[in-house]
Amino acid sequence: MPLRSLLEWLGSTSPSIALHESLYVYLVVLTVHVLTLCLFAGTTLIVDLRLLGFTLRRVPASEVISRLRPWSVSGFLVMALSGSLLFYASPIDRYDNLFFRTKMLLIVAAGVNAWLFHRTTCRDIADWDRDPVPPRRVRAAGGVALGLWASVILAGRMMPYQLYWFG
Amino acid sequence: MTLLELFQWIQYSPPLVAMRGSPWFFPAIAGIHLLGLGVLGGAVLLVDLRLLGLGLARQPVAVLARDAERWLLAGLALMLPTGVLLFMCFATKYYYLTAFWVKLTALVLVLAFTFLVRRPRIMRDRPDMTPFGARVLGIVSLSLWTTIALGGRLIGLP
Numbered sequence: 402m403p404l405r406s407l408l409e410w411l412g413s414t415s416p417s418i419a420l421h422e423s424l425y426v427y428l429v430v431l432t433v434h435v436l437t438l439c440l441f442a443g444t445t446l447i448v449d450l451r452l453l454g455f456t457l458r459r460v461p462a463s464e465v466i467s468r469l470r471p472w473s474v475s476g477f478l479v480m481a482l483s484g485s486l487l488f489y490a491s492p493i494d495r496y497d498n499l500f501f502r503t504k505m506l507l508i509v510a511a512g513v514n515a516w517l518f519h520r521t522t523c524r525d526i527a528d529w530d531r532d533p534v535p536p537r538r539v540r541a542a543g544g545v546a547l548g549l550w551a552s553v554i555l556a557g558r559m560m561p562y563q564l565y566w567f568g
Numbered sequence: 569m570t571l572l573e574l575f576q577w578i579q580y581s582p583p584l585v586a587m588r589g590s591p592w593f594f595p596a597i598a599g600i601h602l603l604g605l606g607v608l609g610g611a612v613l614l615v616d617l618r619l620l621g622l623g624l625a626r627q628p629v630a631v632l633a634r635d636a637e638r639w640l641l642a643g644l645a646l647m648l649p650t651g652v653l654l655f656m657c658f659a660t661k662y663y664y665l666t667a668f669w670v671k672l673t674a675l676v677l678v679l680a681f682t683f684l685v686r687r688p689r690i691m692r693d694r695p696d697m698t699p700f701g702a703r704v705l706g707i708v709s710l711s712l713w714t715t716i717a718l719g720g721r722l723i724g725l726p
Contacts (some may be wrong), residue, residue, distance in 0.1 A: 431721075432718065432722075434604075435721050436718065438602070438609070439605060439606065439608075443606055443607075443609030443611075443613045443614075446610040446639075447610045450614065450639070457631075459623075459631065460624065460627055460631070464624065464626065468625070468626070469623060469624070472617070472622075472623065477688045490628075498700070541591050550606075553602055554599075554602055555599045555602075555603065557599060559595055560600045565595075566592075
């Protein structure tokens with residue numbers, strides 16, 4: 402399988418081995434990845450709860466979205482970068498991990514959901530911006546996002562247990 | 569009974585041995601603990617960013633604080649019981665880790681600070697905080713929570 406041999410090659414490059422074998426750098430990257438979850442998931446949660454009409458009902462939805470977006474986006478970038486390094490440190494282990502594959506699929510799904518939201522539902526935000534509880538389709542987008550990101554977190558946390566359960 | 573003996577007694581008590589023996593118990597509890605981190609992170613950041621003049625800076629602090637409190641309590645309700653269970657599973661390991669005692673101390677401090685110092689100040693309709701005072705409040709809160717999160721990460725390493 403070409404992808405597998407590509408990943409085997411990736412894992413044999415010396416920075417990958419250095420990262421994998423390092424005493425501290427790997428743990429620092431892992432810590433950054435886990436702790437940035439507060440920033441990314443925390444700010445995303447507030448936005449999704451606003452779309453669901455569960456929080457900040459008197460604050461316009463557009464204000465919650467636009468003021469928190471820089472924090473969610475920077476949190477996501479830090480998570481993506483640290484996550485890529487964690488993948489690069491042991492490509493084959495990650496590739497063979499069922500929870501990792503699930504997590505990647507869930508991230509793609511969350512990305513598609515966010516893209517669809519901005520392309521369609523968010524277009525007429527002026528119509529529901531000040532609604533304490535937004536229309537059903539907006540709540541649906543928020544609920545789906547919330548469920549997907551929670552599943553991403555759970556799938557990521559379960560990655561170390563692959564061998565334990567499916568060994 | 570010394571503290572170490574107490575921790576040993578907890579870890580090797582029959583219910584804890586049974587929980588550790590289950591292949592899904594520890595992962596499930598750890599998963600809920602991590603989800604709680606997201607909820608708590610959102611609730612804390614919403615207010616602390618505002619105290620630093622960031623995030624939803626156009627809204628009064630009290631508007632955000634009243635809303636955030638529900639999610640703060642929900643986050644604690646997810647994290648504290650699962651945290652106690654995670655501790656009990658491997659109590660003797662944590663006994664020897666400085667990071668565990670640092671985390672525990674910071675947790676006691678942040679809970680006291682959040683409910684006795686921060687809460688009365690951020691809930692006021694007409695805030696009498698100076699911008700400097702608000703910054704100090706936000707920075708102390710964020711520093712303590714970061715210490716706890718770092719401690720949590722460190723004690724989880726093999």
